[in-house]
Amino acid sequence: MQVTTLTGLAGTQRVAALGGESFEQAFHDYQPGLYTYLLRMIGNPDDAYDLALASFEKAYRAWSRAPSGVELKPWLYRIATNTCLDELRRRKLVRWLPWDGFVQWFHPSQVAPENPEREVVRGEQTELVRRAMDQLPERYRACLVLRECEELSCEEIADVLGMTRGAVKTTLFRARERLRKVYEAMGGEALDG
């Protein structure tokens, strides 16, 4: 099997930066997370793929210029977030795209359930939560996804989004409240774990 490496591209950027981690290693470690983050943000698998590619391209080109001591994960997520928000602004999207990809790819019927009825209900609830996410402002959405799905700390989210830690905590609270209300307004039933 042929292995394609990324680091043989430009000698000056082959130098390990960002705490000694190579770009190759960073791509390997963060590509799945960054892709799923962007998928959750934009809701469309093709767009998420393109945005992830664009994000890694920017990261690669900025690799040797990254400030010393910068934390890799927030740095990469900041690039991805800005790439995503720029794209949405470019398209003049007021609202988030629907989560068609999830519905199409991960229909509950594709999962072997222990309790079929319960799994169907749960799948519907999950889908409704995702539709409710469509209604949230982009900052709220980014905050929630970074915290709940990517498990970034409030400090890291602040770094990614260019906010203070206090502002992140407030935004997270407001995002949860808004999501709760929208979910209930859409007829969402009590979520079970």
Next chain:
Amino acid sequence: MAERHPAERERTRLSAYRDGELDLAERQEVAAHLRTCAACQRVLCDYTHLGNALREQVPVAPLAAMRVDLRLRLHVPRRQPWPVRLLPRLGATASALLALLAVATLGGLPMGQPLGPFGAQLGVPVTASLRLPLPGLAQPAATQPSRSAASARCAQPLPGVAAATAQRPEVQAALGCATDAPRVLGLVSQPFERGTLLRRSDTREVYALTSDGRWRQYADPGPSPQPVSLSLGGDPAELSVWFWRVWSERPDLPPLLGRVAGSHQQFQGLVQTYERGAALWDASGLMYVLVDSGQSLFYADQRGGQPGRGEAPPPRPTLEAVRPSAGVPI
């Protein structure tokens, strides 16, 4: 009217509690309250379950494909911002206007008079080198565009072609200008005793590149409908399913290429059309240059990929190593 419990302040603390953002004393206080307050438990449950719903069933990212695509993107030259792109044109336009003004003012050329070719009207001698025939061209030299005119409308060449041109200017002379931007396509290649078979996905053509520096083109009849397990003459490598049909339907191919010399490789790649040929570049770093006259050239991009685990390194011919035999004028 007082807000119903939990009020916004308490809900804010519950959100921070979930995120681990409270100090020890606050955390203990909230935990103690939660043991006795059903309303707060409900809010915290909602936060937790909404978060869990967001996390569910995450797709797996297509790591291998993205790696190849990223590598391709990093090899395609970025488009310059429009002010940078326009600068040369603006400069040329301004120079021409200034020259016209100078001649009209100093030479007495009446304004508004139709102008012929600049060289003739303004008495500017055309540099002899611009009219020199380029080597290896089939067309009469008089019909060839000048280097300056050609380079003015050239698209940015593939990096591999640019590197080849730097080493051997006759490559550009044979190919001419790039006429479009590089496009992504799928490539399948397989080495033989006396050359390589190459299939491109966009036009479904198969090329036979032979070690004498020539190439032939075949229409791709498609892959074999059945899995093929064919060992040619006891070779360890098998003929790729992609080439089985063209191999069996074109009797000139077996004597032309000889036996299979290695397993097939399948890559995404880039193709770029030139005035007199095309260049194909695969993600492993191999560049194939096909000139309309029937000449071919291939070489390894030195920045290319690495061989896979457990495999012998594939031959990495340099430009000089694969120079066609003497007498082929490329």
